[in-house]
Amino acid sequence: MESTKPISGELLRLKEEILKYALDYGLDFYDVIFEVCDYETINVLAAHGGFPNRYPHWRFGMEYDQLYKGYAYGLQKIYEMVVNTNPCYAYLLNVNNIVDQKIVMAHVYGHADFFKNNYWFASSDRNMMDVMANHGTKIRRYSDRYGQDKVEEFIDRVLSLENLLDVNILFERGLGKKGNRNNKNGDKEKDLEGERQDEGMSSALKSFMSSKDRDDRRKKDASKPKEDEAPPKISEKIEKNYRDIMLFLLENAPIEEWQADIIGILREEAYYYLPQRLTKIMNEGWASYWHSTIMTQKALRSSEIVDFADHHAGVMAMSRKQLNPYKIGLELFRDIEYRWNSGRFGKEYNDCTDMRMLEEWDKKLGLGREKIFEVRKSHNDITFIDEFFTKDFCERQKIFTYTFNPNTGRNEITSRDFEVIKAKLLSQLTNYGTPVIEIEKANFANRGELLLRHKHNGVELDLQMASETMKNIFFIWKRPINLVTISEGREAYFVHDGKEFKTLKM
Amino acid sequence: MGHSIKRDHARFRKIVKGRIRTNLRQYISRGEMPTPKGDGTVKIPMPSIETPRFRFGDNQGGGTGQGEGNQGDPVDGEPQPGEGEAGEGEGKKEVEVEVSIEELASILGEELALPNIEPKGKKTIQSQTDRYTSIGLVGPDSLKHFKRSYKEALKRQIAVGTYNPENPVIVPVRGDFRFRSAKSTVQYENAAVVIYIMDVSGSMGDEQKEIVRTESFWINLWLKHQYKDIEIRYIIHDATAKEVDEETFFKTRESGGTLISSAYKLCRDIIKADYNPKEWNIYPFQFSDGDNWSTDDTKECLDILDNDLIPAANMFCYGQVESRYGSGQFYNDLMKKYGTEADKVILSKIENKSAILNSIKEFLGKGK
Structure with missing residues (x-):
């Protein structure tokens, strides 16, 4: 069986009870829809990062492989899953006992409150269920047209850059591309309505519009006499501390339309997950605070104390x-x-x-x-x-x-x-545990090469991995990729020209 | 929904097995093959593919932890009770689990995509299996069938008129009890024998023997999984051959020259004496470093193979272990004669421990 179904009966009654406690404590969240599913289904959802519908890619299969084996051999078990959307979706495992379900529900309300109220989530697209599904449809269509291997290979390359994000973008209006959003002040209720409508069309339409944009630009470019060797003239565009490397490549790299669209898709998803990476301790801490508070002060029956203590101790x-x-x-x-x-x-x-x-x-x-x-x-x-x-x-x-x-x-x-x-x-x-990489020059050495700088804060890069990553960027940028970092205590320049990785003598 | 993950999963498995997207090969970490650890646990490898990203080198050293202890106390060792239950983090590459031999064989079969063996010959071995399919009036309490017993009691009470629908209490008496009871069935099974031949001349060192031991463990495991009863015979040889028990097979180290034909002759005699090829599935596995005394002997070997061993066997497997002293010539001789396409001869080179998995796949991948 591979489906989820809404909760009913006993669970529904418990949900109403716990919902009331959560609201009484002043938690504030979008509606939470609880669904019950079996282990197979929760594994599938977890492998997909919480969503039923994603683009086809082997890494979801890999996640699934690991979850499924871990479960089959009795090593791990997912208790709960909650998705940051409006309404929030949360999944309960059908084999859990009633105490566990209660803990999970209380825990989920904690997460839901955090998703809605924490500033780092303010620009989250709450319509992600649909957005992810649209991304899936688009990438499937590209796979049909250009071949699955080709599309998947490009996705692999872009995934290599998935962690090169600029945290500050979360505070710019809608990922720097999206329409006006203003839900911090003013009439909240009304804003929310408007926001939802805006989002409803946002993803598909906007990416269509942006692709129109590119088309126009391309036509203009094409009308110009073509100089094969001429590097793209964009160096003046680079601001200081330019960290949104995916956006930079999307806008400036000499790539096909569908490739640009894929970068855009993956970038949007990466930024969607970013706040969760930035608030891991707080988010889990907050949810745990509320499950323990709600359970010990309100929801727990005396017969359930031992089970609760056991579960809670396991989590803690x-x-x-x-x-x-x-x-x-x-x-x-x-x-x-x-x-x-x-x-x-x-x-x-x-x-x-x-x-x-x-x-x-x-x-x-x-x-x-x-x-x-x-x-x-x-x-x-x-x-x-x-x-x-x-x-x-x-x-x-x-x-x-x-x-x-x-x-x-x-x-x-x-x-x-x-x-x-x-x-x-x-x-x-x-920087959520990853190195800070910035674009320093896009026309390095006046040859259209990219110069990346690793902002060194005491820990050196894994050069093997850096080399492979640079190779992937090369395939997108199509000119050599340079990197300045600190290696063995000294400033060092490296370059990857698509074939090999070597030290650059400066 | 499940549909698309199945496709992703199949694709991942194909990539791991190197059938598609071979450019990802360098990023695959497959762990090692499932390794039994002696205490009933087995390490199961979890293949994973790591997408290259900018990340910190390993020199950042250590981390932060929580718990008792003074400066200099180790933090590794036995996990604390309950530890890791809420864990998530990066997928572990290998997990240790307790599995039965049966499960282990299925894991091996699945990992290597081994086909089931199609046995030849008649099913001659009788085996009796007991299945609890019927109901008896006597038996131990542990096999009591509650539902049936309840029904009997209910029937009896209704019949004698002591059943009261207002207060439906059923009290069974001794005669009401029913028990699960076994029914024996006789099944005929295929018979199989594995004959291991190993060169124990001076040039085979401990490392080579270790490889043979590991490989034969997995081959036995798989064949036992496929045949209900299986016999295993061991032959060692240098210039002369003798049949030995399992322990001697792996421990003996002789010195001196190598005459492979001596082992082949013994193998032929064993088959003639004990195993009629019409009734038995016969698997000779030979492990050697590929040194043979003379080309004359090699010629004799090929004759015995052609006339006796190959016709009798399901398949003849030759695994050549790399050794510093061995010339590896015998592999080349066999290769020249049988090539890679031969129906019943499988040749495999095992350079080192990590090649074992591939070699097992070569041996058992044909399903014979």
Whole structure:
């Protein structure tokens, strides 16, 4: 069986109950539609990144392969899945017991509230269900016309650049291409309506319009006398810190119409998933905060306590090799709530040196709840950690850093020093854990070559991977790709000319 | 919905197997073949294809963790209870699971896309199987059939008029109980024998034997999966051949020269004595580093192959293990004679451990 069906009976009754609790606590979300499905279906959906309909590509098959094997051998299990759309879709696994379903529902309302209210999600296309399906249709059509291998190969190349995104684009109006959107002030209700209509036509129509644009430009270009060797004259267009590399290639690379469209499609999807990568700790922490709050204070029956504790402990398990975002997020939100309830913040508290006073500090402000709602609105993982990860918290949570010791051949705890740990955490989160790559020149050495700069922040690139990636960019840009980075402690230039990767003597 | 993922999945499998999109080959990490670990667990490889991206090198070193411990304490080792339940992260390349031999064989078959073997000969081996298909009046409590017992009790109570629809309590008595009982069926199975021949002359080192051991483990596994009863015989040889038990087969290291014909003769005699080719599926597997004493002996070998072994066998498999001392000439001789298209002769070169998988596929991929 491969389908989902709406919840009914007992589950529907539970949903109504938990929905009421969530609303009473002040959570604010788009409608959440719960559906029940079997494991096969949830694997398919998960492999597709939460959507029933995506473009054909082997990597979804790979995801599926891994999920399905993991499940078949009893190693992993997906409990819940929620999709950031309006309305939100959430999937419940049909074999879960009732306690698990309740936890999942409460957890999902937490996510749904986060999706709607966190600023980093403000420009999310909430109509993504349709957009993804449209993307699928388009790419299938290109596959029919140009051959599946050819289209898939091009997609593979573009996927190589999928992580070269500019975080700031999330705050520009609609990915830099989309129509006016303004839902931060003004009449919210009305705006939402307008927005939805706008989105309804946005994807298909806009990409059609942009392709018209390109066509016109191409015709103009074609009318000019053709100079085969002449590099594209666009160098003056490059602004400082140009990081939206997919957009740059889409607009400037000498590629076919369908190829440009595919870059646009993949870029749109990449930006759709970006906020989730930027707020992993907060998002999971927030959802976990709410499932534990709603369950322990309202929804839990006494007969369910052991099952709940078991499930919750499983989700919160600490690992010695990797921080668990659910755990850290939840604990941070609780810590913030506690600090703002008792007034343990601000100049007066920070300047206090009397240990006993600090110990007993309680101003009974009761601002905790309000504060965490505010935090979930305006922060992302980096600012969240930066602002609220305190020395006290770090010690209470027993966090440490470790490194590999080549002498003993194992990973060992290196430090419990707060400053070191925090610096490490922040550096891991910087630019969602990927290197910052910028386009510096599009007419490098006056030969139409691309010059990329790796903004070095202490960690060097994997050059093998960099070489392969540059090769893929070469196939799109069709001129040599240069890269300046720091290798073995020194600034180094590399170039990939489509055939080989080599060091460039400067 | 499921339809399109099936297509993506099939495509992924094809890429991993190298049938299409061969330009992706370099990005495939397939892990190793399923490896049994002795404690009942098996490592199952999960092939994955990594899209190249700009990313940090491995020198960033370590990370952050949570838990007890002092500076210098290791963080690896046994996972804590419950750890990783909420995990997601990148797909692990290999997973360790407990599987039965039967499952392991199916995994192997699926990974390598091995065809089922079509046995030859009559089904001569009798085997008895018990299936719980009928119902009896006696039996152990563990086999009690509750539904049937309930029905009997209900029938009895209605018949004697003690059944009260207002208060439908059914109390079974001893005579009501019914039990699942077994029915024996006799099935006729195909018979099969595997005869391993290994060169144990001085030039075969431990590394080569390890390869042979691993390879024969998988071949046995697959053939056992295909035939219900299977006999396995082992022959070792240097200049002379003898039949040995399994342990000796893998442990013995002799020195001296190599006369492959001696082993072939012994193999021929074993088949003549014990295995009538009309009734048995016969699989001789020979492993050698390809050194033979003389070209005369090689000629004799080819004669025995042509006249006795090949006609009797389902297929004759020759696996040549790379060795520093071996010349590998025997492979070339066989290749010259039989080529790659020969119906019943399969030749395979096994350069190192990672070539085992391919070699197994070559041997068993024909389904004979």
